[in-house]
Amino acid sequence: MNIGVVLKRELSGYFATPVAYVFIFIFLVLAGVFTFYVGNFYERQQADLVPFFSFHPWLYLFLIPAISMRLWSEERKSGTLELLMTLPLSRWDIVLGKFLAAWLFAGIALVLTFPIWLTVNFLGHPDNGVILASYIGSWLMAGGFLAIGSCMSALTRSQVVAFVLCGFVTLMFVMAGFPLVLDIVRGWLPLSLVDVIASLSFLTHFNAISRGVLSLQDFLYFISMILAWLFATSIVLDLKKGG
Amino acid sequence: MIEVSHLSKHYGDFVAVNDLSFRLVPGDILGFLGPNGAGKSTTMKMLTGFLRPTSGDISIWGSDVWTDTLAAQSHIGYLPEGAPAYEEMTPLGFLNFIAEARGLSGPDRDDAVSKASATMSLESVLNQKIETLSKGFKRRVGMAQAILHDPDVLILDEPTDGLDPNQKHEVREMIKGLSKEKIVIVSTHILEEVTAVCNRVMVLAGGAIVSDGAPEDLLTLSRHHGAVTLELIEITEELTSAFQSLDGVDEVEREDNRLTLMPVSDVTDLFSRVMSFIREKDVTVTAAFVEQGRLDDVFRTLTEGDAQ
Ligand SMILES: Nc1ncnc2c1ncn2[C@@H]1O[C@H](COP(=O)(O)OP(=O)(O)OP(=O)(O)O)[C@@H](O)[C@H]1O
Ligand SMILES: [Mg+2]
Numbered sequence: 073m074n075i076g077v078v079l080k081r082e083l084s085g086y087f088a089t090p091v092a093y094v095f096i097f098i099f100l101v102l103a104g105v106f107t108f109y110v111g112n113f114y115e116r117q118q119a120d121l122v123p124f125f126s127f128h129p130w131l132y133l134f135l136i137p138a139i140s141m142r143l144w145s146e147e148r149k150s151g152t153l154e155l156l157m158t159l160p161l162s163r164w165d166i167v168l169g170k171f172l173a174a175w176l177f178a179g180i181a182l183v184l185t186f187p188i189w190l191t192v193n194f195l196g197h198p199d200n201g202v203i204l205a206s207y208i209g210s211w212l213m214a215g216g217f218l219a220i221g222s223c224m225s226a227l228t229r230s231q232v233v234a235f236v237l238c239g240f241v242t243l244m245f246v247m248a249g250f251p252l253v254l255d256i257v258r259g260w261l262p263l264s265l266v267d268v269i270a271s272l273s274f275l276t277h278f279n280a281i282s283r284g285v286l287s288l289q290d291f292l293y294f295i296s297m298i299l300a301w302l303f304a305t306s307i308v309l310d311l312k313k314g315g
Numbered sequence: 316m317i318e319v320s321h322l323s324k325h326y327g328d329f330v331a332v333n334d335l336s337f338r339l340v341p342g343d344i345l346g347f348l349g350p351n352g353a354g355k356s357t358t359m360k361m362l363t364g365f366l367r368p369t370s371g372d373i374s375i376w377g378s379d380v381w382t383d384t385l386a387a388q389s390h391i392g393y394l395p396e397g398a399p400a401y402e403e404m405t406p407l408g409f410l411n412f413i414a415e416a417r418g419l420s421g422p423d424r425d426d427a428v429s430k431a432s433a434t435m436s437l438e439s440v441l442n443q444k445i446e447t448l449s450k451g452f453k454r455r456v457g458m459a460q461a462i463l464h465d466p467d468v469l470i471l472d473e474p475t476d477g478l479d480p481n482q483k484h485e486v487r488e489m490i491k492g493l494s495k496e497k498i499v500i501v502s503t504h505i506l507e508e509v510t511a512v513c514n515r516v517m518v519l520a521g522g523a524i525v526s527d528g529a530p531e532d533l534l535t536l537s538r539h540h541g542a543v544t545l546e547l548i549e550i551t552e553e554l555t556s557a558f559q560s561l562d563g564v565d566e567v568e569r570e571d572n573r574l575t576l577m578p579v580s581d582v583t584d585l586f587s588r589v590m591s592f593i594r595e596k597d598v599t600v601t602a603a604f605v606e607q608g609r610l611d612d613v614f615r616t617l618t619e620g621d622a623q
Contacts, residue, residue: 074416077412077416081404081412085401088404150399150402151395152399154395154399155393155395155460157364158395159413159416159417160386160388160416161416315366315367
């Protein structure tokens with residue numbers, strides 16, 4: 073499978089440089105800090121991972137752009153994009169292969185937070201079903217962030233610009249579900265439109281999943297979000313071919 | 316077979332490639348010449364399906380590059396300008412990736428990779444990260460990836476740039492040694508390279524073809540074509556003006572201890588005229604030869620007006 077060929081190269085590329093290890097290290101440290109200090113994990117006296125997961129959208133806001141910024145910008149800058157796009161690989165093989173590698177990488181970072189899960193199991197009796205659902209939800213959300221980042225990275229040869237664009241767009245998608253924002257919007261928009269905005273937000277769907285209900289609707293939301301942004305990525309790449 | 320018809324590329328108002336049409340058949344080794352910015356790389360990027368032409372059609376072995384991209388691309392081996400590669404990989408990992416992307420696996424893949432790395436003498440660096448390789452080795456890795464799948468069409472953008480003289484020779488021999496069933500397109504700034512490996516030369520300037528033909532034909536355009544060059548121990552004013560007034564000599568050029576005598580346009584026997592003159596006057600000559608023509612001459616005349 074050609075997707076597999078692209079994925080394998082891309083994923084090994086992550087681990088061929090220190091970037092991957094630095095990223096995972098920062099992710100784990102921040103996840104720990106947020107959970108234990110900012111989230112008052114101990115003081116809450118509850119055996120669950122709510123403080124851990126509730127910080128994920130915010131963590132992803134700047135960590136995911138750091139992964140996704142290099143997806144296309146770097147290849148365009150170094151000229152390897154020309155090499156890749158003149159190999160007999162379909163556009164979709166390349167777009168999906170690169171995305172899946174980034175998504176798997178995010179998944180690996182997520183799995184490495186297992187000591188936090190061990191801690192909570194050691195301290196009490198959490199509902200591990202809810203925790204599993206939260207992990208899946210968090211990973212799906214990371215996929216949505218990454219797909220947006222992929223599209224932003226395809227737009228520019230500058231990684232910095234790609235980072236900022238991705239941070240901005242993903243912030244919009246997170247904020248759209250923030251009660252504070254929704255309250256403001258509610259003042260001057262029809263209710264149905266407010267619902268639409270809220271339903272587009274990562275937060276709305278992530279919160280639903282992390283309560284332990286992995287509904288088909290939320291699942292489909294993330295999958296279609298990913299596919300839509302990957303489709304946009306492929307269109308951007310195509311437009312850039314025109315020079 | 317490659318057919319290019321009315322190929323153009325515009326960047327906004329700027330015309331990078333202007334209405335190119337040509338046809339290449341197996342056995343053709345085409346040299347692309349032209350000053351910086353002539354549109355050589357842009358043309359190659361369109362031939363390989365990386366850039367979309369503003370207008371025109373390209374067909375490679377019967378597949379249209381735009382509607383049937385993958386089929387066209389599978390015929391092509393391409394060395395982009397600057398030989399880009401995934402720097403964090405080793406040549407071995409990189410070549411394995413290219414082979415797999417080209418649909419080779421298992422022993423076929425290993426065979427192709429070891430053959431290509433042997434051709435480009437890469438064995439000693441196969442497991443060293445590409446970013447730590449010297450410029451010439453990077454170029455060789457790029458060449459190896461281009462020839463890996465034994466393509467019908469080889470498109471090489473400045474393949475010998477940065478190579479040492481031995482490797483330049485190797486690459487030229489490799490290109491000449493390719494079977495007659497293949498088509499090669501090479502761009503270069505080394506003019507001798509064209510006479511050394513190509514059987515067809517196309518000179519681009521300002522995005523358009525200003526000359527297209529066999530290297531020998533190109534040389535006939537040189538003002539030195541058919542000129543007689545003499546190497547003398549001593550050159551005096553008298554001698555120079557004597558040559559100048561010789562029948563059939565148009566102009567005399569002096570360069571160190573050499574005199575080059577240009578023929579009047581329809582004179583073909585200048586050499587024998589010069590030789591009998593020398594014998595008559597008893598001039599001491601250490602060397603004498605007829606010039607084929609000088610490529611840099613031709614290049615300058617063809618491209619100077621159009622180059623920006
Ligand atoms: N993306 C672009 N936008 C605008 N102009 C471009 C773009 N890419 C190339 N050009 C212009 O197109 C022209 C042709 O460039 P090209 O790279 O094909 O030249 P070249 O013949 O390969 O030159 P060189 O010998 O220096 O490699 C140049 O004037 C270049 O500046
Ligand atoms: Mg060029």
